[in-house]
Amino acid sequence: MYNKKNIVKIHFLDSYKYFPFSLSRISKSFKLNIEKLPFPYRFMDCKTKLDYIGSKPSINYYENLDKKLYEVIPEIWNAKKETEIYLKRDVELLYKIKIEFKDYIINEFGVDIANTYSLPGLAKLIFRTKFYDEEKHPIVKLSHYVEDDIRKAYYGGIVEVYKPKINNGY
Numbered sequence: 001m002y003n004k005k006n007i008v009k010i011h012f013l014d015s016y017k018y019f020p021f022s023l024s025r026i027s028k029s030f031k032l033n034i035e036k037l038p039f040p041y042r043f044m045d046c047k048t049k050l051d052y053i054g055s056k057p058s059i060n061y062y063e064n065l066d067k068k069l070y071e072v073i074p075e076i077w078n079a080k081k082e083t084e085i086y087l088k089r090d091v092e093l094l095y096k097i098k099i100e101f102k103d104y105i106i107n108e109f110g111v112d113i114a115n116t117y118s119l120p121g122l123a124k125l126i127f128r129t130k131f132y133d134e135e136k137h138p139i140v141k142l143s144h145y146v147e148d149d150i151r152k153a154y155y156g157g158i159v160e161v162y163k164p165k166i167n168n169g170y
Contacts, residue, residue: 015094017118018101027093030100034093038065039086044079052079 019026024036040061056077059070102113109126116122128134142150 013117015098018113018122019097020119023090023093023097026097030097032093032096032100034089034096036093037086037089038062038069038073039082044083048079050080050083053077 021029027034027036040057041063043057043061054077056073056075059065059067062070098113105111105113105122105126109130111122111125111129113122116125
């Protein structure tokens with residue numbers, strides 16, 4: 001988006017604020033026809049460079065990889081090429097999930113997720129748009145002095161409840 005001075009502003013939104021689960025788990029719950037690809041995370045450490053071309057990483061470098069899927073991985077493994085394929089798939093998958101979710105929310109509640117940054121923000125938008133009657137129950141606006149005092153009351157010291165126990169102590 002451009003502003004008056006032709007400076008480009010890009011907003012990065014964290015999908016985890018909408019979907020606090022792994023991408024693999026989310027894609028399964030949305031029942032998409034595209035799956036997350038396996039990747040040898042443990043193989044790609046600071047010793048393995050992106051320009052690595054050689055034998056495919058051992059199955060031990062993958063997390064929960066089925067042996068049949070491992071056999072499909074090329075014997076000569078190009079780290080840069082495989083990383084690009086993997087990342088492109090992740091972006092495509094997240095895009096499809098976001099579109100599915102957006103369409104569902106629009107069809108179900110008539111609001112656009114583009115106006116929010118998180119699941120709680122979306123819940124608030126849906127509540128205020130679909131279920132809340134502003135005329136019957138107006139939201140009281142507090143002066144900033146009262147609001148500041150209330151906010152200060154939420155800060156404090158230790159608030160957890162625990163029972164201290166000492167065995168063989170003084």
